[in-house]
Amino acid sequence: MLLPAFNNAILSELNDGAIFELAGVRMAFSTDSYTVDPIFFPGGNIGELAVYGTVNDLAMCGAAPKYLSAALIIEEGFPVEQLETIIAAMGQAAEIAGVTVVTGDTKVVPKGMADKIFINTSGIGVIPDGVDVASHKARPGDRVILSGTLADHGVSVLARREGLSFETSVQSDTAPLNHMVRAMFAAGRGVHVLRDPTRGGLGTALNEIAEASSVGVRIREDRIPVKPAVAGLCELLGYDPLYLANEGKLIAFVAPDDAEAVLQAVRADRFGRDAVVIGEAVAGPPGKVFMDTRIGGTRIVDMLAGEQLPRIC
Amino acid sequence: MAIKHSEEYRDADLARPLAEKIRRTSRRSIRLMEVCGTHTVSIFRSGIRSMLPTTVSLLSGPGCPVCVTDQAEIDAFIELARQKDVILATFGDLMRVPGSTSSLQRERAEGRDIRMVYSTVDALTIARTHPGQQVVFLGVGFETTAPTIAAAILTAAQSRLENFSVISAHKTVPQALEALMALDGVHIDGFMLPGHVSVIIGLNAYRPFFDRYRIPCVVAGFEPSDILQAIASMVEQIESGAPRLENAYPRAVTSQGNLKAQKILAEVFEPADACWRGIGLIPLSGLRIRQAYAVYDAGKRFALKLPEARPPKGCACGEILTGKKTPPEPECALYKKVCTPMDPVGPCMVSSEGTCAAYYRYYYEQRTTRND
Numbered sequence: 007m008l009l010p011a012f013n014n015a016i017l018s019e020l021n022d023g024a025i026f027e028l029a030g031v032r033m034a035f036s037t038d039s040y041t042v043d044p045i046f047f048p049g050g051n052i053g054e055l056a057v058y059g060t061v062n063d064l065a066m067c068g069a070a071p072k073y074l075s076a077a078l079i080i081e082e083g084f085p086v087e088q089l090e091t092i093i094a095a096m097g098q099a100a101e102i103a104g105v106t107v108v109t110g111d112t113k114v115v116p117k118g119m120a121d122k123i124f125i126n127t128s129g130i131g132v133i134p135d136g137v138d139v140a141s142h143k144a145r146p147g148d149r150v151i152l153s154g155t156l157a158d159h160g161v162s163v164l165a166r167r168e169g170l171s172f173e174t175s176v177q178s179d180t181a182p183l184n185h186m187v188r189a190m191f192a193a194g195r196g197v198h199v200l201r202d203p204t205r206g207g208l209g210t211a212l213n214e215i216a217e218a219s220s221v222g223v224r225i226r227e228d229r230i231p232v233k234p235a236v237a238g239l240c241e242l243l244g245y246d247p248l249y250l251a252n253e254g255k256l257i258a259f260v261a262p263d264d265a266e267a268v269l270q271a272v273r274a275d276r277f278g279r280d281a282v283v284i285g286e287a288v289a290g291p292p293g294k295v296f297m298d299t300r301i302g303g304t305r306i307v308d309m310l311a312g313e314q315l316p317r318i319c
Numbered sequence: 320m321a322i323k324h325s326e327e328y329r330d331a332d333l334a335r336p337l338a339e340k341i342r343r344t345s346r347r348s349i350r351l352m353e354v355c356g357t358h359t360v361s362i363f364r365s366g367i368r369s370m371l372p373t374t375v376s377l378l379s380g381p382g383c384p385v386c387v388t389d390q391a392e393i394d395a396f397i398e399l400a401r402q403k404d405v406i407l408a409t410f411g412d413l414m415r416v417p418g419s420t421s422s423l424q425r426e427r428a429e430g431r432d433i434r435m436v437y438s439t440v441d442a443l444t445i446a447r448t449h450p451g452q453q454v455v456f457l458g459v460g461f462e463t464t465a466p467t468i469a470a471a472i473l474t475a476a477q478s479r480l481e482n483f484s485v486i487s488a489h490k491t492v493p494q495a496l497e498a499l500m501a502l503d504g505v506h507i508d509g510f511m512l513p514g515h516v517s518v519i520i521g522l523n524a525y526r527p528f529f530d531r532y533r534i535p536c537v538v539a540g541f542e543p544s545d546i547l548q549a550i551a552s553m554v555e556q557i558e559s560g561a562p563r564l565e566n567a568y569p570r571a572v573t574s575q576g577n578l579k580a581q582k583i584l585a586e587v588f589e590p591a592d593a594c595w596r597g598i599g600l601i602p603l604s605g606l607r608i609r610q611a612y613a614v615y616d617a618g619k620r621f622a623l624k625l626p627e628a629r630p631p632k633g634c635a636c637g638e639i640l641t642g643k644k645t646p647p648e649p650e651c652a653l654y655k656k657v658c659t660p661m662d663p664v665g666p667c668m669v670s671s672e673g674t675c676a677a678y679y680r681y682y683y684e685q686r687t688t689r690n691d
Binding site: 228244246294297298299300301302303304305306308310 | 330331333334335338357360363364365366367368369370543544547671672679680681682683
């Protein structure tokens with residue numbers, strides 16, 4: 007919707023953030039607004055999500071995130087203690103990610119004009135020399151690395167959402183990925199694509215990459231790590247973990263010669279211990295993602311269309 | 320642990336030999352119908368179609384509760400939502416099913432109080448906490464969920480919860496099998512019978528149907544190897560000319576079924592004629608609330624005036640539910656063109672277990688991607 011109005015070459019790249027050169031330095035710039043329901047979920051709250059979300063968008067551009075802005079829109083009557091908790095979480099998240107929040111704004115709107123709290127963060131980061139990642143750079147033969155278990159965030163939010171009274175031990179995976187990304191670049195030059203599979207999940211992210219790069223993608227179901235509690239809840243409600251959100255995971259397309267070294271770099275990061283190679287890019291059919299199933303069959307992994315709704319039986 | 324259990328049955332070591340057996344033994348071209356939507360999704364997700372020989376065709380049957388709900392019933396739900404001081408409680412996947420002129424989702428956006436619940440317990444809680452309003456639960460589903468809804472009515476009766484009622488659009492599976500066999504243009508060589516429904520009604524409930532038609536009927540579990548086992552058995556029965564009524568899900572299904580659930584079901588409901596989308600009226604294939612519990616029958620509590628239902632133009636859901644058609648072109652002209660999960664025309668595209676939604680997500684000329 008924004009594309010025609012703001013028509014320009016940088017925006018039309020449609021990356022997680024904008025990539026451009028300023029005063030001889032390649033930079034990434036990204037913005038995102040956070041409106042999560044519920045605002046507190048197992049393993050985190052909207053505050054750290056807003057910081058890590060923008061940090062990760064920048065990291066997926068290959069950038070080292072530096073400075074963030076934070077703008078809060080608060081509904082009148084929102085409890086002060088909760089606001090303090092959220093802001094403290096943002097401060098701590100910034101520290102863990104190694105970024106500085108350098109400008110901010112708060113607005114209070116009348117009751118009913120916003121749902122509790124909305125947070126916007128924007129951030130800028132510097133892209134190191136020699137780093138060049140983008141969705142269209144996957145090549146046949148690239149290995150697909152997934153940095154850990156799937157769908158933890160999606161299930162933790164789902165489990166806490168009003169009306170769904172499941173007790174679950176699943177915590178959101180919300181985490182910064184910039185340190186991991188730096189280590190990956192240090193381990194090998196063959197990192198072609200980085201993507202954090204947030205909304206729409208792994209299935210959607212792989213489809214977008216396959217399409218942008220005009221390659222096929224083939225993944226193996228038995229390689230994809232899913233926590234038992236996550237698999238259980240998905241089974242019960244008829245959700246597919248391939249399409250649920252992650253907030254602290256990345257997928258990388260890496261040249262085969264560098265794949266092992268990059269994988270080890272991911273695993274050395276505290277948020278990447280369960281990383282695995284889940285498949286590879288293939289010549290075709292372009293734009294399509296296939297999965298070899300656990301039982302030895304094959305099926306397509308398509309874009310998610312429409313929201314997933316819990317089933318009747 | 321439950322998950323370990325399910326992974327066990329998903330194991331390649333079990334599945335591969337079964338698929339090989341099917342490829343080895345299948346000679347005749349056959350059409351097998353999986354009645355249950357959960358089977359449909361499991362078949363697509365595990366890639367079973369890619370492992371089968373071209374002689375074996377799988378058809379998806381009328382086993383997604385949302386999909387078989389008649390247009391007039393959907394219209395009644397919407398009309399109920401529009402009644403004064405009514406809170407409608409419903410399972411999630413009914414929300415987006417288009418009625419003749421609207422959907423529950425659209426009604427909610429326009430301010431009607433419609434709440435997604437995950438069990439009837441939630442609906443009872445809403446009734447208790449909103450004594451000034453009428454809470455109506457949309458009773459849609461098969462024998463699997465119907466006992467829990469019967470139990471909710473019993474609970475409401477015991478606790479004199481007067482602002483709770485149910486509109487019953489429940490359907491029963493064995494009667495639908497009979498109706499399918501009698502339809503013109505439908506050819507089915509064997510039925511994979513639903514696991515969850517059979518847990519409740521038991522294997523014996525299919526005996527009259529089997530005795531009449533003598534085609535393979537196999538109750539199957541939901542893991543890929545359960546499904547392959549059932550297919551292998553049906554292929555073997557057809558090739559040997561010795562059809563059976565078989566329980567291939569003995570870890571959950573018994574001959575008698577769940578007697579306690581059956582008792583609750585029979586206490587509250589009685590068989591009644593029901594309209595199925597795509598099939599029409601099937602005698603005694605529905606569940607009506609008995610006279611003794613009539614005060615909990617929303618159909619009686621509210622006087623609904625409904626104009627004649629108008630099924631969506633060009634929608635092939637009816638033919639798809641009965642195995643006469645499959646969704647991809649040229650059989651359905653709307654599929655993927657104007658009917659998508661984002662903007663569904665018919666119910667089979669709405670539910671995650673609907674045949675069209677399963678095709679939309681998982682179908683891609685599967686035969687061309689075989690491993691062997």
